[in-house]
Amino acid sequence: MVSFCYLLLAAVSWQIDALEFYAYFVGENLPTTRNFSYFDDIFSAGVTELVFVGFTVSADTTITRTFSNENELLLARQAADAHATRVSFVLQSIPFINGGPTAFSKFYASANNMVEKYKFDGINFDWEFPRNVDEWNKYRDLMKGTKENVKKSGRNVDVSVAIGNSYALYKSVGLCGVVDKCLWMGYDNCGDPRGHSNIHWVKNMVNEWKNVEGLPSAKFALGVPLYGENGAGTQINYFQLVEMGADPKGNGSFKGYFFDSQPILQEKIDLCNNESLGGLMAWQLGSDLSPEDTRSLIYGIKQKLKPGL
Template structure:
């Protein structure tokens, strides 16, 4: 796999030459990690390698216009206390996700809320209440996905505008998770992107398209995602964070072991494939991080930081080396 990775990297990088920007500086380079309660103890997270943590998830109620009470909110309180005590890592709440209760991949709750002015207003009030209650630094909106040929694309703009104005007025930030590339991305219109502080490009799960060359998250998929959002969609490079997976996929759409589990079971930290599982090892993670720096991206995003190792095989440590 290392030989294949090297050849693919050279080919993919060649297709990215039109993106050449001034390199981002290590000081401004963001490392954003999603975190779900139960994967790690908050106090054990290596904050020295992270600029932001997105606590996942706050789930909209069935009506969409309010948020359900957080499960394990004591974990969020511990995380915020730990991060703010160190004064180096900001904590956001991620709202939504792939499965928000209406069945896998259904986003009906967002649709029902955003199509009504009163729904959007009530939703924003609910989000702002949560931000204040837990002393959060921002919100990551994870609506998967507003549709280009549906009124939800326009509703999304209205929702983002109201939410961004409320957050920014309070000194808070708004980000969003967006699809890696393709037709689903057009539902996130320029007017919405303009209101966001940055966006997290979910450049993984590429195997859902049935293309073995996109088995989960190869280097070429990161290049494709960057090309789509910066070249085609004209997103400023500084507002794009490329997504990195700390988990594997087996076959098409089937989740495999976490990176931590793979290493414990004997997989190499430097390969990208082991016993039917596609993953990102140290070489690929470092290459993608260097690409992000070279292209002037705002940084990298990770799903999910609790799945990393704590020794020299750590992918967070690899990101830290490569970003310098």
């Protein structure tokens, strides 16, 4: 009986440890500069890939850093190395999508240069507006080519893509088959009287992915918000809600705003594990309190991903 309980505990622990956790970081306009300790705390909370927002790609495929604090990139890299985790960057538009093989090859070269400069482990694609199926197919091919042609120290980089609710389209073009993870934006259910990221809608969308479209659970990372939103679509930082009096352990509703409180986030992590999903994603860390603050959402996530630490 003791041996059985041990094996069961080990299996549960492995499942939790295996959950990938992608977290976006928007560093601009934050009240304080983030130091090594901040990034160390982020990775200690269970983040496996920190995705930096603040890079653009031009029509001629040149990738440029617009993120102003280069030192934060370097500190994040040091912290990631200490935890054997990853740092990546996101691209939110692809202006050369119709440029053909020559443009794609130039992009791979530009991406390799950026990966080499900052020792990135991956690239996240968050272009949400291809205009037609042809552009979706090209977008898929670009990510496939990125996976094959962009390398860090001889190893293919991690490639992920942010997705919405068009599951049938993604399935038809084979979008998620060419990437490591599809990061579902589970916080864009605007206008729902139960909130933009309510658990009922999230469960329905997970069911649609798995059981309606038959898409692979292991490729699906469930996205959660680190901010609040009201019925009109106005957003507010989570740390501001707490300053106003919102309860971190409450029901996720405060003065007309909906947000994922610590218990709601923990319920979503249970959903990820129970449905054998491939990961978790959070948008975005700058909206949260500091990770060592016991009221922060990242702290609440850590209690579930890294219990006892």
